[in-house]
Amino acid sequence: MALLVESTETADWLSLCHAGLSAAGASHLGAPTFVCVGDAIEIDPAQGFLRGHGTHVDPNGALRASVCGVLQRINKLVVVRPLKSRYIAETGDVVVGRVTSIAGRRWKVDLHTRQRAELSLAAVILPGGIQRRRTAEDELNMRGVFKEGDLISAEVQAVRGDGSVNLHTRSARYGLLGEGQALRVVPNLIRRQRAHSHELGELGVSLILGCNGMVWVAPVGGGEGEDEAARRRGNACRVANAVRALGRLCLPIFLGTVMGVVGISVEGGVAVREMGGQAFLERVVEWEAGRRKEMDVD
Amino acid sequence: MISAGERAYITQCVEGGLRGDGRGCLDHRVTRLDVGTIPQANGSARVQLGGTDVMVGVKVEIGAPLAFRPDSGRVEFNVDFSPCGSPDFEGKEGEVLGADLANALARSVVVGPDGKAGGLDLATLSILPGNSCWVIFVDALILNNDGSLLDAVTMAMRGALAEIRIPHVEITKGDSAEVPEFEIDNEKSSKLDAGAVPIIVTVAKIGRRYLVDLTSEEELCSDFSLHIAVNAEGRVCGVTKKGSTPVHASVMQEMLELAQRIGPKVIESLDAYIVDVLGE
Structure with missing residues (x-):
């Protein structure tokens, strides 16, 4: 197969994701407050504040963000959690x-x-x-x-x-x-859940979503012959590529989204190797927009 | 580092013709190429091959030719590892790795013992035999390593060299008859003919299968790999072996033939893209 060459600017998945979600009118789940480095953070002077991680006080006494991230207020404590x-x-x-x-x-x-x-x-x-x-x-x-x-x-x-x-x-x-593959995504994308190890029964794959951004995907079971083992390895690769696709688009990664992406890839008859391509990533954004809208309705 | 389980998994997958990211054994990852990324260099390019990220800058300067090859120009290679890329690249470790890669490049890509083998015609870089010539400095910076470094470096080098223009030089006799003076005319420059410069295709063997464009995990799984420099016509220009396992001659023959098939296709796609970008 010939080599596919493209510009580094083609791979702007974040804009793709943002455009896709905005176009569909999907909310960004609770609309958290994003701040950039140097942005002033509003504080209530009567109440006072506690300076947390990711913030600093400038010489004029104003509180500013020192990292790009999500603003969190816990009583008087003001924290900026970095995006990456x-x-x-x-x-x-x-x-x-x-x-x-x-x-x-x-x-x-x-x-x-x-x-x-x-x-x-x-x-x-x-x-x-x-x-x-x-x-x-x-x-x-x-x-x-x-x-x-x-x-x-x-x-x-x-x-x-x-x-x-x-x-x-x-x-x-x-x-x-044991036997399987590890892959790495941005740790903040992994949503903390009750369970992080999953057995995907019908796929024959075990999945561990490590909070540190390391994801373990492995075929499980065996003893049913080489064809079955090969099917499970293929499924493991599909699950791994689903996680990679979500990671590339900076979408939250938990069992629901991973299975959703695996689902649309199987439905659409997308080959495992095509799961990093633009067409499929657009499809993933579309699906995620649908999921968020559904949550808004609820 | 890789665990025994990961190694077994990769080997089994490859035996079935599948790789961890869904590619077939002879598929390349998507290659991202930017030409002209460093304004200060005469030619530059950046290549991202999956997670591998490489930058190449090329400088053209006037220098002295080698004593045993007075009527040719020179090409110098240098490979640096950014310590940001991995803790393995810090300090001496990175320098040693860099020297290894630079040697492999120098051996395979440009200069043969007679100065004519490889892709560049060094004789055209001569200005005044025995006195001065053009020296091409190829500096590569490895920003991140996810396997197939040499492949990425040579791809970036091809992009960078395509940008190079050699200025026209007028030789005038200076005040003293001994020391000639040069007038460099940047307006009247000519393109460097780098079309014959080979690229390196790394071929490895895992189980019974041959693989190209390996990720760093796959590199750890294979006992040995060959860095095969191939030009646009599919001729082999140089081979460097990595790994201490001995290779059977027939295996090596098969790997060479594979690289001869794949190399020209890679060069064709790269060149088509570079011409498209540079608009020539």
Whole structure:
């Protein structure tokens, strides 16, 4: 197949998305207040304010945004949450990360945060599953649990004052990820939900939407012969490309949108490789506009 | 880094003729190309090949020819890795990687031992044999690495070289008869003929299948890959092997033939786009 060459300006998916949603008259869900760097933030002088992240006070005493993002007010606290940033961990988040090294009694895990996260030997289930003191032998066998390069899913146990993150995998839901593919999207697009790991039954695919922007897509099951396995791998690639399409358009990513995009690709008979193309992305925006309108009606 | 599970998955997918992003084994990712991105350079281009992001700037200056090739011009390569791209590019690590790529480029793309092989006719860059010549500096900056770096760099280089104009030089005898003086006439410049410069097609083998345009994960899965420089006629201009696994001659032959089939098509699409953009 010949190479498709285009200008870097062709790939302006954000404008495509914005134009598509505005044309359809879909609301932007609650219409949050966007501020840009240097924008003055209105405050009630009688009440006073607490300066939060993403804001600063200029010499004239006015409160201004120091990042582009969404303005949030919590009582007196004023915070600007940046639109695009490295992942900021919160306790209880489900994340997908890669083990980069083993140091002392802990694994260092890359979550694409500012600092490496740590998974302590005491925070994993060891074979046998018994809660017991970790011995020196366990420490020597750490590579038997997770090696360098392994992808794992885990939960954020604590975020310490200096920004470092502690993880744990003390549940059967977490742990080593096997055969599948990981992809990366902007972390702010992943909507925090009750459940982040999903089994897409009829597709034969398991999906983990890590809050840190790492998404794990893997075919599950097996033993039904090579044709079935190939179908599941194909489905996994389709789900992965659905996530990529949403990521490219900066649309929220959760089970509903991912399945929606997979649905329209199957309905329209779109090949997996065509799912990054302009035509399909326009179709996704159209679908998202429809979804938002439906929510407005409700 | 890649886990054993990811490697197994990629290998199985590739065996079935499918890749993680839905491409077939011999498909390229969509290539985004901008020509003339750096105003200060004589020629420049930026290429985005999926997540790979590369910028190439070309400068043309007057310098001294090499002692053993007094009647030819010179081409110098330099590859820099932006430390913003990945923590792996920081400090010495990036320099070593850059030197590797620059060597592969120099070996494959332009200069053969006689100064004539490769794409550029260096003899036309000579100004005064043994004294001065045009030196073409090709500087590449890797902004992000998602595999197939050399492919992207040579694509960008093709765009940048298409923009190059060599000024006309008038040689006048200066005050002393020994030192000649040049009058550079930028109005009367001629286009550099870079049509024969090859591009590099990286071919790798995963399982029993051959792949082109690999992502960084796929690169980690393959035991070895060949960077094959191919020109518009499908002739092989140079080969660099990456990875320590030995290659069987028949496998190498098949990979070369594959690159010979794909290379000219890539050059054709690139050139059509570049001509369209530069309006010539």
